[in-house]
Amino acid sequence: MADSSRVAAVSGGPALAEEKMRVMVAMDESDESFYALHWVLNNLFSPGIVATETQTHYHHDDSNSNNTMNMLTLIHVMEPFPHYVFPGMQAVFPTTSVIQSVNKAQEETASAMLTQALHMCAQRMVKAKTCILEGDPKEMICDVAEQMQIDLIAIGSRGLGKIKRAFMGSVSDYVTHHAKCPVLVIKQPSDFQK
Incomplete structure (x- = not known):
């Protein structure tokens, strides 16, 4: 566990033990995001009561506002199915069944990925x-972090090269x-395994 002065400096606020803190970890299938979760669990959270829940839509619940336990939210954002247009050809639009199949x-x-993270x-x-x-x-x-009043976003660094980052952008x-709150970008060491 990190000492409270170091944690306070990272979060931009008081030490975690003093007040409830909402932390969001952005997850995808990459090892980097699992390492970010691993780092957050080992450095920002004390073990507490096991309570996990899955939701597919955002719902803010302040019923536990007197609880001093920190809250961890794992978020995964699926990109919408792209509609491809090939230069010099007609536009190609997938059928509804193809889109539904891909979404499913x-x-x-x-x-499955979030179940592993919850575990x-x-x-x-x-x-x-x-x-x-x-x-x-x-x-x-960024939008959900603001809506949920997240105190800290943790996100893994994929280490894109300069050219890939210039064309694709970096999340x-x-x-x-x-983001309107502090963001902790966590780089995975080469020896980490999920």
Whole structure:
């Protein structure tokens, strides 16, 4: 467990033990996001009562506002199915059944990934909930963090090269510059295994 002065400096506020803190970890299937969760569990949370819950839509519940336990939210944002247009050719639009099939597969993959993440939380006895959304991950992470009044966003660094980052953009870079709360970008050491 990190000492309270170090944690206070990271979070931009008082030490975690003094008040309830809402932490969001942005998750995807990458090892980097699982390492970010691992780091958060080991450095920002004390073990507590096991309580995990899954939700597919955002719902803010202040019924436990007197509880001094910190709250961990695991968020996964599925990107919408792209409609491809090939240069020099007619536009190609997928059928509704194809879109539904792809969405179902994305939801199953996201659910399995978040179940694995919840298992990591349960092993550390950390209360957590999940949130699966659809949209642009960069914008959705910032929007939901603001709606949920998150105190800290933790996100794994994928280490994109300069060229890839210039063309594709970096979720962590966007979130760092646009979130209204502190953002902790966590780089995975080369020897980490999920």
